[in-house]
Amino acid sequence: MSVLPDELRTRLVNWWVAAAVTDGVDPDQKPDTVPVAGTAVLKMFVTYNNVHTSAGSATLVRVPINAIFDDEGHLATPYPKGHPQEGRPMYRGVVLHVTDDPNASVQDYTWSIETKFNKVGDVQVQIPTFSFLLPYAEEPLNLADVAPTPATPGYGLPQSEAAALRSAESSAESAASAEESKQAALEAKQVSNSVRSDADAGNFDGLSAYQVWLGLGHTGTEAEFMNWLKGPQGDPGNATLRVDSTVGERVYVSAGATEKLLSSTTFMRDVASLLTANVTVGTDGFARMIRESNRATLLLKNVTFTGAATSNFFLTGYPIGFRPTAITARVPVYMNSSGTTNLTGVTIRYAERDMGIINRTATPTFGDQYSITQISWLTTDAWPTAAALAALPVVP
Incomplete structure (x- = not known):
């Protein structure tokens, strides 16, 4: 022999x-x-x-x-x-x-x-x-x-290849010299090739990337192996978030001395107290208003006119912070009238600070048990104050 x-x-x-x-x-x-x-x-x-x-x-x-x-x-x-x-x-x-x-x-x-x-x-x-x-x-x-144990089942093929790729990328960015980068990339390739060979042969047995790493001659704990995969710690970011919850919620982001508004909402408010006397709110109905950024929205459900046909206006005014821009606009909306849904119009008046129906001839209803009427407009008002919304509670 x-x-x-x-x-x-x-x-x-x-x-x-x-x-x-x-x-x-x-x-x-x-x-x-x-x-x-x-x-x-x-x-x-x-x-x-x-x-x-x-x-x-x-x-x-x-x-x-x-x-x-x-x-x-x-x-x-x-x-x-x-x-x-x-x-x-x-x-x-x-x-x-x-x-x-x-x-x-x-x-x-x-x-x-x-x-x-x-x-x-x-x-x-x-x-x-x-x-x-x-x-x-x-x-x-x-x-x-290197023997796998039940407590450390190891990576599957996709995770091992991803770990090997992260290892190669991190090593290329953080190696102190070109020789160290080359060696780290070679070892990462060996990890990937080993796992792929097992999988292609149908003999993949759960050998973890950590165990393969040990088999390459490295020593250390699993935590040390994970640190080996990582690149150097990047520079800390200088952006910060600030949340103003005085009225609703406004979220700002700042980088240095510059601050930018990311999002803002007053949350939904109950404005039934702003309805005129010639309308009523039916069962399960409501009148609500919300401002998000510079857009205000009124939502009505089961709100019905009960007064004379000449009594067109149904909103006595807008809270400060919700008032429309200096225009008078007409918005088409669908309303229910005697069981029939019709297209009509709503006027949003700036000077009078109110809202009404155009040429009302019946007793229509905004929304019903199945739908909600939504009317939106833009505002250039400053953000509302707590005092301006004191009588308009937040809807849970």
Whole structure:
């Protein structure tokens, strides 16, 4: 049996698996640990890989690598078949071909490990098959640092690719030098390629971006990984918001000494007290008014004329802050008259500060149980004061 040429890079993989069990009779008062026995099969993701050395080129075909867990629960390489100690641990750990060997045609692939553990008492121990990157490094890779756990299910494919993209963008903006930017982008590409390869092969097993990051040789907590993805803190903005709730609500935004009004509303107000004596408000009816920015709106429902036909005006005046601009306008509206809906007109008079119906000949009604009449106009009045609206309560 021949060995790999020294030019092909390898790395030792370790793993210790133990079960935490009820504390036994011993000096401490802590749960005991029991080594977990069993076997493992490690597989290279690619079915074969071409390698190139000074001795020539060759094709390495993927064959499962068998391993065991020794009497203390450590992953170990067993003695081969036919050896007097066949099946017993030969040495701790398993030596594998690294996934970023420059002498190999295919790089940035993954290894997977499938375990089969013996029972601990009456409990069947299970760890799902998972994949991992194996970049070259002098120190061994501890699978306990990259094995997924139920508490950290990891990212799916879209989230991992998005995280990799954010990593590349943030690194490009914040790296202290061009070399650091290049290295960060390369590692981000490896994260994305690893996740995509698993998904394309139908073997995606939930390996998180954090675990892949650890597999690339990084160390740190998940919080440190998230900080690694981020760029530098940007400059604080200088815009501030101010809310004036004296009358209704006005929201301003300011940048330095300049302040701009974003939105304003008086909230809906009950103006039934401003109706003339020749109109009545029926069941479920109302008369309400609201100002938003420089637009005022009157809303009427089930408001009916009851006086003589010559009594056209129905609004005695406008609150200060709602008065129309210096014009007399006519607004077409639909009104109900004896069960029929007709198009008529409403006059908004500036000089008299009132509102009425044009050429009323019947006893029409603004709105009914199914509809609301809405009449709007522009105003150049200053924002109303609390005193001006004291008799016009806010409608909940």
